[in-house]
Amino acid sequence: xxxxxxxxxxxxxxxxxxxxxxxxxxxxxxxxxxxxxxxxxxxxxxxxxxxxxxxxxxxxxxxxxxxxxxxxxxxxxxxxxxxxxxxxxxxxxxxxxxxxxxxxxxxxxxxxxxxx
Amino acid sequence: xxxxxxxxxxxxxxxxxxxxxxxxxxxxxxxxxxxxxxxxxxxxxxxxxxxxxxxxxxxxxxxxxxxxxxxxxxxxxxxxxxxxxxxxxxxxxxxxxxxxxxxxxxxxxxxxxxxx
DNA sequence: CAATCAGTTCGAAAAAAATCGAACATTGAA
DNA sequence: TTCAATGTTCGATTTTTTTCGAACTGATTG
Numbered sequence: 001x002x003x004x005x006x007x008x009x010x011x012x013x014x015x016x017x018x019x020x021x022x023x024x025x026x027x028x029x030x031x032x033x034x035x036x037x038x039x040x041x042x043x044x045x046x047x048x049x050x051x052x053x054x055x056x057x058x059x060x061x062x063x064x065x066x067x068x069x070x071x072x073x074x075x076x077x078x079x080x081x082x083x084x085x086x087x088x089x090x091x092x093x094x095x096x097x098x099x100x101x102x103x104x105x106x107x108x109x110x111x112x113x114x115x116x
Numbered sequence: 117x118x119x120x121x122x123x124x125x126x127x128x129x130x131x132x133x134x135x136x137x138x139x140x141x142x143x144x145x146x147x148x149x150x151x152x153x154x155x156x157x158x159x160x161x162x163x164x165x166x167x168x169x170x171x172x173x174x175x176x177x178x179x180x181x182x183x184x185x186x187x188x189x190x191x192x193x194x195x196x197x198x199x200x201x202x203x204x205x206x207x208x209x210x211x212x213x214x215x216x217x218x219x220x221x222x223x224x225x226x227x228x229x230x231x232x
Numbered sequence: 233c234a235a236t237c238a239g240t241t242c243g244a245a246a247a248a249a250a251t252c253g254a255a256c257a258t259t260g261a262a
Numbered sequence: 263t264t265c266a267a268t269g270t271t272c273g274a275t276t277t278t279t280t281t282c283g284a285a286c287t288g289a290t291t292g
Contacts, residue, residue, distance in 0.1 A: 019129065023250095050251075
């Protein structure tokens, strides 16, 4: 299950596909900005652990993040070295988009006068 | 129908979501590298015109491409100015990934000895 | 005006992705 | 060894996306 692609196998389309989801973008941003973290500390909303596990898998298989297993804890980190060689600018793009969490599907229009 | 977001409304996650599809990545690469084009000239595989229209819509609504309607023809272009201000480096990322068309889901393993 | 061309929209079907709870590992601790 | 903690995997369900053909729209052409 440590099924992670090597640097040369990482595809931009697949990386974009992985990052094109608000939860996964949050995780990637979190790891890119603060370094290695245990996945229980990811600040995603209320999702089940199996769902989180799934999103982590998508990021891992796309080549965005890297696991390090220490005992019963799994630490993840952004694949900074590999990605900055293969796709220079990608990490900055993620870091500079402070819009993390803002995605078309997560925008809600609250209409105050709408009281049905 | 000219439902295109203005520059400040373009979300990186939504852009990544749009580009995280091999057909749409092809279209974006095509436009980013060669400028304005009529959509009938996109070199995507055999897809119906309604499917192509759908993919164009996703790219347009994400803010990746821009339409210009001239008579009965629709010309599209990559939103170079807006995107390079909002997400510097994104266009180069797309241009430098000559892997266009290579995506996990489009890789086929041909086994020569498999003659059933 | 009728026909054609270029493309969008609609409706339905198929495929893919997201989500969850339950069951399953594996590690570390009592 | 038994239990709890930290995940992953499985199976099912729901939701979203992709895809197509048919019908539609708007502009040009005969």
